[in-house]
Amino acid sequence: MRRTFARRAAVIGSAALLLLGPAAAVAQAEPEPVETSTSSLPAELVEALQRDLQISPERFLSDAQRSQELAAFAETAREQFEAIFAGVWLDAQGIPTVGLTDGEGFDEARAAAESAGFTVARAENSESVLEDRLSALNDWLETQPPAVADLIRGIAIDVVNNDVVVRAEDVAGIQLPEFLDGVRVLFAPTELTLEDSADLQPVAGLAAPDALFGGDAYAALGAGEGLRCSLGFNAEDASGRPLNITAGHCDPNRAQAGTAWASQVHQLIGDALGQHLGSFEKTVLDGSDYGLIRPTPDAEDRFRNNGVRVPFAAPLPITGIADPVVGAPVCKSGLRTGYSCGVVTATGQSVEIGHRVLENGFSTNLCALQGDSGGTLVTGTLALGISSASNVGQYGMCEIAGFVSGLVGETPELFATPIRSILDQNPGLKVRTW
Template identity: 80%
Template sequence: MRRTFARRAAVLGSAAVLLFGPAAAIAQAEPAPVQTTDLPAELVEALQRDLQISPERFLDDATRSQELARFAETAREKFEAVFAGVWLDQAGTPTVGLTEGDQFDEARDAAVDEGFTVVETDRSEDALNDKLEALNDWLETQPPAVADVIRGIAVDVVNNDVVVRADNVAGIELPDFLRDVRVLFAPAELTPEPALDLRPVAGIAAPDALFGGDAYASLGAGEGLRCSLGFNAEDGSGNPVNITAGHCDPNRAQAGTQWASEVYQLVGDALGQRLGTFEKTSLDNHDYGLIRPSAEAAGRFENNGVRVPAAAPLPITGTADPIVGTPVCKSGLRTGYSCGVVTSTGQSIEIGHRVLRDGFATNLCALQGDSGGTLVVGTLALGISSASNVGQYGFCEVAGVVSGLLGESPELFATPINVILDENPGLKIRTW
């Protein structure tokens, strides 16, 4: 039997080219007031270069996106018959989709009272999910030659329809009731860089603090990988951990045991201090790993910073849920800061031989080595880098040209930080 992709409330969307909608949940904590001076120069430069927006707009959009997330959480229950999703448009306008029905006027008034713009749609979110399930039921009846090409299905909230993700978009023949459905390329796993050539070097001093986006190497089961640290956090007992990508652990089956993969700081092309081991690794459904620092390195993780290597850190003040159209920036050891927008949320998609669920996508370029790095909106933690459709290229400039010739654009797929926190009671992002 084919794996099932559809879930109620699985949604996609598009800002600029494709807009998808949210699977919103209340953020972990209300963010502390922040100023544009809290943003490091490298991040401000990336915002201007990649999005042509000011740091003020970046912070404002982060705030408005979470207001939309909270509204959507309530509207899905209170206005179920007419609610059709939320997103930020290209100008940063917070937008609520509503379809005709008995609750339309009440829902519209509630959205307008919050300062949101209302767009009328043909279908409610429930109707879109029904169409999603119909597509999934059809997929279950298909032979492998057809079904194996399809890697994911989701709801496109802004375009008020369903979207299919596939390896070969030219080879898809959909049934008549899905003739108008758009077919998009599926991303591949963001492969960590091999690191078997690395060896510890005596005399390399250990700097004080390690931040999200800094480089590390993981060694285990005869393999070695280069990746980027994710968000610094604390477990339920108040002990430091770092949240990174699960596929950065080369010995996943032994996480949390005496044979767990070891983690080292990367200093250029050499191994620095041994930082700890993988305590927990998740790959199916949600891609994340928890690094447990050693006693000697624990103090280096007791901060709330995110940065590009060797630069000033961005202070993380809370967590956020992905909302389509929201400006987002990622940090990683290979490509540093780059900024784009959230293009989809609530995705279930096949990556290799596993299905990742509840993820979101962005129009960002990420390459080998960026795996496990951080994605932020404003000063809020958003997600962990997991998969990319251009990870195999050496430079983002090359990736952009080649993907454009294939009719694609760079795309980075991520695991939402709030999904990880919900799966690990007591785990919380450091905000101090």
């Protein structure tokens, strides 16, 4: 039987409208976020914000905060106004918006939204109606032969266009039933390609900076393979011991994570291996995509910080965690492409990537290439997710990726695992905010 996608409502924004859409859950940092000034944003991030989003650092921080306020409102509204609630989003100007349909409770819901400082937009269908449509599509897929069903790699709700979106490997080969007339079909993502590093050798006496931050380069060596990836968020377990949260698909010997045969992690300095940093203690690719790197005793202190950066530049201090909200500004860091910024384009979606399904993930209109896997995604100074998959990872430059994807009416997309999902699966695990 075909694997189902509609385990929960998936929500996607409209590319034509800077990809707007709803929030997934209450966003509450652990600990509470601290007030952040623009002076804490490194110059490289400020440059990326201007280049990619044409927004100021002040706008980046304020939109990030408003997105989390929307996320908290959506959590309550989905229960209190289920019949008329149609999603939340930040629009292209950063205006927090709540979608509502006509019906009983509309005036009460509008008053609640407006008193919270949000704008109300009327919608034709509620989220619950769109979820029913999503479920009908999923049921239809279950009845189809592999030749049809295997073309579908993901399904999602588009709250902005009030419709359902299908992700497919071949957009020209999809013939949907009549009850799904008008459904948009988008290309499916592929796994973010990894750059082989099996030929790298340690260099005696190679010096390295003391601290290691999210976005710095590492090589994972195991089972006769080697992969170049980017460090994710520094963290601590329930015992206060340091860890780094990165992508699970960066582990070349996943079955042996946490054993004496686990993949070994080394710092990458240019094209050479630096210090032995640790090994993969846990690797997950079922539903989520994350790995936990346990540092060696000699390297532990290098991970005791809350920074994210472009390799060897000044770090951005992480002050809390956040939930992805469509339309919210997001920036990623990675060893290959450094900082790039865009917006969250979808939340809560399940998409098939290679031979696995990324569940409850989110996507962004960011370019990510070989080596960016495992790196960090932030909104403001809040940890948001870990880089997992891209639809343009095979290209050598983001400029080429943007041009090629534009020819088929698409934009680069980076798919990520929410940091909160990782923390929820690992009680006691905390992203460092100090």
